Amino acid sequence: MHTLTVDALNPAFLNVQYAVRGELAIRAEEYRVQLKTAGDNHGLPFNRVISSNIGNPQQTGLDQPPITFVRQVAALMEWPVLAELAKDVFPADVIARAKELQAEIGSVGAYSHSQGVPFIRNNVANFIQERDGYPSNPNHIFLTAGASAGVTLLISMLISNPRSGILIPIPQYPLYTATLAANSGVGIPYHLDEDAEWATSAPDIEAAIEGAVREGITPKALVVINPGNPTGALLDEATMQNVVRLCERYGLVLLADEVYQTNLHSRSTHPFTSFKKVVRALGSSLPLVSFHSISKGVMGECGRRGGYFECTNISDDIIALIYKLVSVLLCPPLSGQIGVDCMVRPPRQGDASYALWKQETDTTHAALAQRTKTMSARLNELPGVSCVDSPGALYLYPRIRLPDAAIEAARKAGKEPDTFYALGLLEDTGICVIPGSGFGQKEGQYHYRLTCLCPGVDEYVGALERFHRKFVERYGGL
Numbered sequence: 375m376h377t378l379t380v381d382a383l384n385p386a387f388l389n390v391q392y393a394v395r396g397e398l399a400i401r402a403e404e405y406r407v408q409l410k411t412a413g414d415n416h417g418l419p420f421n422r423v424i425s426s427n428i429g430n431p432q433q434t435g436l437d438q439p440p441i442t443f444v445r446q447v448a449a450l451m452e453w454p455v456l457a458e459l460a461k462d463v464f465p466a467d468v469i470a471r472a473k474e475l476q477a478e479i480g481s482v483g484a485y486s487h488s489q490g491v492p493f494i495r496n497n498v499a500n501f502i503q504e505r506d507g508y509p510s511n512p513n514h515i516f517l518t519a520g521a522s523a524g525v526t527l528l529i530s531m532l533i534s535n536p537r538s539g540i541l542i543p544i545p546q547y548p549l550y551t552a553t554l555a556a557n558s559g560v561g562i563p564y565h566l567d568e569d570a571e572w573a574t575s576a577p578d579i580e581a582a583i584e585g586a587v588r589e590g591i592t593p594k595a596l597v598v599i600n601p602g603n604p605t606g607a608l609l610d611e612a613t614m615q616n617v618v619r620l621c622e623r624y625g626l627v628l629l630a631d632e633v634y635q636t637n638l639h640s641r642s643t644h645p646f647t648s649f650k651k652v653v654r655a656l657g658s659s660l661p662l663v664s665f666h667s668i669s670k671g672v673m674g675e676c677g678r679r680g681g682y683f684e685c686t687n688i689s690d691d692i693i694a695l696i697y698k699l700v701s702v703l704l705c706p707p708l709s710g711q712i713g714v715d716c717m718v719r720p721p722r723q724g725d726a727s728y729a730l731w732k733q734e735t736d737t738t739h740a741a742l743a744q745r746t747k748t749m750s751a752r753l754n755e756l757p758g759v760s761c762v763d764s765p766g767a768l769y770l771y772p773r774i775r776l777p778d779a780a781i782e783a784a785r786k787a788g789k790e791p792d793t794f795y796a797l798g799l800l801e802d803t804g805i806c807v808i809p810g811s812g813f814g815q816k817e818g819q820y821h822y823r824l825t826c827l828c829p830g831v832d833e834y835v836g837a838l839e840r841f842h843r844k845f846v847e848r849y850g851g852l
């Protein structure tokens with residue numbers, strides 16, 4: 375009898391790591407099941423698991439309310455007769471939108487154009503043009519099953535041999551290292567500067583490029599996440615220009631992950647600027663691929679799997695090749711494509727849905743800003759903790775100094791010290807965070823990432839504070 379063994383599989387897959395759903399998340403899930411099945415006899419020191427590990431706003435327990443407009447359009451697209459059956463329920467602009475989309479799409483149960491419904495791509499192009507003030511070509515836009523699908527595709531195309539490298543910010547969102555590992559490419563790390571609020575430095579990137587070239591690696595592309603995950607940092611235009619010039623000099627493709635472009639808290643001193651705008655303003659011919667998603671912002675429609683990427687300065691033969699590859703997968707989910715349409719064409723002032731849409735989006739923005747502020751202020755009060763009050767995205771990435779005895783205990787337990795700390799936090803409080811080792815950090819430094827999505831901040835930050843003080847004390851103080 376033949377059995378399938380792991381060593382018969384693509385060895386590259388064994389190197390894939392994705393901490394966001396790794397050891398901590400798996401253990402948290404076990405606790406959640408234990409709480410549910412064992413009732414009052416669960417024997418755990420907490421009554422609920424707090425999923426601070428993942429930017430999945432509508433997840434049970436985080437419960438960010440969906441935007442009504444999005445759900446109403448989706449409902450009518452799923453079952454068009456609802457517009458007749460529940461005439462008084464749906465505002466006029468929702469009914470008009472659904473009719474318009476139905477005329478373009480037909481049934482959501484059918485495959486669409488592989489690149490995405492042309493009408494929706496046209497709307498995406500208008501959105502980009504309005505945002506940046508530069509034209510956008512709908513034929514250079516690909517709708518995707520979330521930004522992840524686009525990133526994965528582009529990385530797999532760019533890695534042409536095992537010496538191909540892609541520059542990755544450290545800390546980074548682990549989609550990048552995971553996809554590189556799966557495609558047997560080399561990640562070339564460049565460090566963000568924590569002391570300068572996680573700034574991106576062109577000279578540091580250049581040093582990373584030079585180092586990689588000396589080792590025989592061919593840098594092919596540079597990834598920038600703006601606003602950053604896990605740092606929340608927001609790039610200023612001068613830095614962006616330097617990055618563009620650097621990519622030109624070294625012949626790199628720029629992969630701009632801009633999925634958090636609307637997640638800006640009030641503290642930010644400048645607005646979000648897209649790399650597309652900077653590239654156009656400089657008159658640059660740099661090849662650029664920009665990614666966006668319906669999973670973040672205040673829509674938080676992660677499960678619909680919607681996003682797009684726009685190609686700038688990418689030749690027609692490469693666009694044709696991308697088209698060929700996406701056509702193998704037939705098309706992105708229609709639910710996601712409809713979500714993208716709602717994201718790029720929200721209700722406008724004067725539309726029946728506008729007031730509610732405005733109230734809902736303002737409320738979520740305010741909650742995220744308030745939680746970020748409260749959490750960073752309280753974390754900064756803790757011994758050995760420093761936390762940049764991030765201007766954007768959905769996360770904080772505090773740095774923790776750990777007592778030597780704790781580091782020793784972690785090593786004995788066969789864990790990274792920050793994983794050891796995060797496991798202790800989960801076991802004591804039910805709070806699930808992701809250790810910095812999952813995102814990358816400088817040797818000898820420790821961090822963890824937590825999201826700003828959990829309601830009840832006072833309660834759970836209180837539990838986190840108590841755990842931290844106890845942990846530091848248990849291991850002999852700092």
Ligand SMILES: Cc1ncc(COP(=O)(O)O)c(C=O)c1O
Nearest residue numbers: 429520521522547603667669681
């Ligand atoms: C920086 C970044 N890029 C891409 C993604 C992927 O998002 P999605 O595939 O849901 O659009 C995420 C998800 O958290 C992210 O943080």
